[in-house]
Amino acid sequence: MGSKRQFRIWRGDENGGDLQDYTIEVNEGEVVLDVIHRLQATDAPDLACRWNCKAGKCGSCSMEINGKPRLGCMTRMSTFEENETVTVTPLRTFPVIRDLVTDVSFNYEKARETPAFAPPEDLAPGDYRMQQVDVERSQEFRKCIECFLCQTVCHVIRDHEENKQAFSGPRYFIRAAELDMHPLDTKTDRKEYAQAEQGLGFCNITKCCTEVCPEHIKITDNGIIPMKERVVDRKYDPLVWLGSKIFRRGQNEQVRAGAQPQVGVHHGLHSHAGGSHDPGAEAQAQRGLNWNREVPHPTAPAVDERGRLPLSELTFDRPAAPSPFGDDVTFPLPTEHLNYAHPEQDEKKKH
Numbered sequence: 566m567g568s569k570r571q572f573r574i575w576r577g578d579e580n581g582g583d584l585q586d587y588t589i590e591v592n593e594g595e596v597v598l599d600v601i602h603r604l605q606a607t608d609a610p611d612l613a614c615r616w617n618c619k620a621g622k623c624g625s626c627s628m629e630i631n632g633k634p635r636l637g638c639m640t641r642m643s644t645f646e647e648n649e650t651v652t653v654t655p656l657r658t659f660p661v662i663r664d665l666v667t668d669v670s671f672n673y674e675k676a677r678e679t680p681a682f683a684p685p686e687d688l689a690p691g692d693y694r695m696q697q698v699d700v701e702r703s704q705e706f707r708k709c710i711e712c713f714l715c716q717t718v719c720h721v722i723r724d725h726e727e728n729k730q731a732f733s734g735p736r737y738f739i740r741a742a743e744l745d746m747h748p749l750d751t752k753t754d755r756k757e758y759a760q761a762e763q764g765l766g767f768c769n770i771t772k773c774c775t776e777v778c779p780e781h782i783k784i785t786d787n788g789i790i791p792m793k794e795r796v797v798d799r800k801y802d803p804l805v806w807l808g809s810k811i812f813r814r815g816q817n818e819q820v821r822a823g824a825q826p827q828v829g830v831h832h833g834l835h836s837h838a839g840g841s842h843d844p845g846a847e848a849q850a851q852r853g854l855n856w857n858r859e860v861p862h863p864t865a866p867a868v869d870e871r872g873r874l875p876l877s878e879l880t881f882d883r884p885a886a887p888s889p890f891g892d893d894v895t896f897p898l899p900t901e902h903l904n905y906a907h908p909e910q911d912e913k914k915k916h
């Protein structure tokens with residue numbers, strides 16, 4: 566037996582839009598995507614929504630439900646209270662095409678920029694052999710369904726269009742991590758590339774990406790943090806340092822007598838890696854949720870005064886910057902907090 570439930574759905578296109586209210590029947594066992602389909606069949610035949618599998622496997626029904634990036638086909642209506650209004654909005658980080666459909670080309674551009682798997686030249690396809698243990702290590706990352714929920718939640722680009730060029734995002738950090746641990750990949754600089762070209766240093770381990778991943782991939786703990794650690798290991802490892810000196814000596818470069826490797830922990834306050842140094846913005850970010858507020862603005866990769874990644878970033882016991890949702894926020898969010906608007910639409914309203 567169905568019951569009537571309240572929905573608020575963002576309707577609009579690249580020129581702007583608004584949340585519209587609907588009262589719609591919901592039956593036992595249904596998910597949010599079922600309700601959207603019923604709306605298309607009844608009150609809103611022109612409501613645009615992308616989906617394919619309805620089984621949590623194609624990654625196309627990504628949307629933000631009560632403020633949290635989720636798959637519409639995997640969000641059961643039973644997770645909401647009977648009298649709760651369910652608010653559905655498009656992914657915030659990507660431009661709206663129409664209603665709940667966004668243009669996610671950014672992700673495909675970043676995929677193209679990521680150097681491909683590079684097997685040994687003398688190995689023909691079909692002759693690849695690897696230990697089961699190595700298969701299992703990277704299997705976690707292969708589960709990715711490219712829903713881009715991790716990309717939309719990441720504060721480095723969520724409200725900061727200007728960071729998109731320099732930042733590939735968590736989905737591509739785990740691709741780099743997967744290739745980095747692949748025994749047949751001949752490119753040995755995956756982590757250095759991630760740090761230098763993919764913007765790994767902008768990530769300050771807020772773990773929001775892990776929190777929203779529908780495949781439960783431990784993006785930060787198993788992908789990002791180990792890569793950050795290995796970048797640091799290479800920079801600070803005395804043997805690597807010694808090796809680089811010997812190598813340079815072989816090239817007749819002057820070796821400074823008595824020089825010691827600078828193996829140092831960056832003491833003092835934790836660097837808000839990639840965070841804003843503007844106290845006003847920090848205070849605002851701490852004040853609970855507001856979609857239109859300023860979140861800490863990443864300005865530079867996390868490096869110390871010598872241009873090195875501070876170890877404190879890795880040893881800090883809590884996220885380095887406030888979560889974009891605010892540290893005190895739990896889901897689902899109260900409806901009055903959902904003052905949703907796309908960043909570019911905010912801009913247009915000003916003009």
Ligand code: SF4
Binds near residue numbers: 767772773
């Ligand atoms: S941990 Fe936070 S900053 Fe880093 S990639 Fe994930 S969401 Fe972005």
Ligand code: SF4
Binds near residue numbers: 710739778
């Ligand atoms: S890592 Fe998880 S959240 Fe990110 S695109 Fe893949 S499945 Fe989606």
Ligand code: FES
Binds near residue numbers: 638
């Ligand atoms: S429709 Fe395929 S993941 Fe939801």
